[in-house]
Amino acid sequence: MTAPAAPAxxxxxxxxxxxxxxxxxxxxxxWATALRSVALGASVVVASRRPEAVAVALGRLxxxxxxxxxxxxxxxxxxxxxxxxxxxxxxxxxxxxDLLFGALADTDLRAMQExxxxxxxxxxxxxxxALPYVRxxxxxxxxxxxxxxxxxxxxxxxxxxxxxxFTRAAAAELAPVRVNAVFPGLVRSPLWDGMAEAExxxxxxxxxxxxxxxxxxxxxxIAKAFTHLMSNxxxxxQTLVIDGGATIxxx
Numbered sequence: 520m521t522a523p524a525a526p527a528x529x530x531x532x533x534x535x536x537x538x539x540x541x542x543x544x545x546x547x548x549x550w551a552t553a554l555r556s557v558a559l560g561a562s563v564v565v566a567s568r569r570p571e572a573v574a575v576a577l578g579r580l581x582x583x584x585x586x587x588x589x590x591x592x593x594x595x596x597x598x599x600x601x602x603x604x605x606x607x608x609x610x611x612x613x614x615x616x617d618l619l620f621g622a623l624a625d626t627d628l629r630a631m632q633e634x635x636x637x638x639x640x641x642x643x644x645x646x647x648x649a650l651p652y653v654r655x656x657x658x659x660x661x662x663x664x665x666x667x668x669x670x671x672x673x674x675x676x677x678x679x680x681x682x683x684x685f686t687r688a689a690a691a692e693l694a695p696v697r698v699n700a701v702f703p704g705l706v707r708s709p710l711w712d713g714m715a716e717a718e719x720x721x722x723x724x725x726x727x728x729x730x731x732x733x734x735x736x737x738x739x740x741i742a743k744a745f746t747h748l749m750s751n752x753x754x755x756x757q758t759l760v761i762d763g764g765a766t767i768x769x770x
Contacts (some may be wrong), residue, residue: 545572569588660682
């Protein structure tokens with residue numbers, strides 16, 4: 520009996536000739552995703568709240584990348600942005616302010632609302648505004664820490680859980696457009712720049728010692744997850760956890 524022929528491997532880049540819009544694409548994970556998307560053949564648009572961040576990012580990205588200033592908390596600005604950008608294949612949202620830690624009893628609820636205004640409502644606003652224009656996928660950004668929350672992580676865990684719930688509901692409603700989310704663990708990114716360098720390195724090293732993979736993540740690790748979800752047409756409604764094994768508690 521003759522074995523079936525193996526499927527031919529495509530020589531085309533995964534995102535060849537596709538257009539990717541990355542909100543939060545000027546630093547950290549978003550910037551790494553923009554760079555990887557270009558390498559995989561996509562034309563890329565990045566947006567960020569701070570004009571200076573956009574300018575710096577464009578200086579570090581290929582000349583083909585377009586950059587815009589956008590505050591996802593401004594719903595009308597988000598709608599105008601997508602109307603101006605027009606049709607695109609993939610939307611990625613990695614925008615997010617600093618995390619909020621502390622006991623629930625001491626939590627400033629206004630600060631929690633502000634955090635949610637970017638990470639949750641900003642993602643929802645961007646997804647809604649993109650609907651007339653996005654053709655293939657929406658990929659959002661969460662965080663793996665909510666899967667095993669510790670005391671002091673209640674505010675963040677609540678917000679991250681909302682992102683997962685929205686991802687699943689939107690995937691069901693917006694099909695055939697696919698909706699997924701990436702939930703990173705600890706990553707070397709500007710999110711932790713508020714810590715003193717020595718303290719930050721100690722934090723990274725202590726965490727790495729507890730992880731099965733023996734290291735903390737890099738933005739490039741997470742960028743691979745985003746481009747995978749963009750290019751895999753059989754995945755929707757999923758949260759892809761990239762955390763070095765933290766949530767299985769193997770060490």
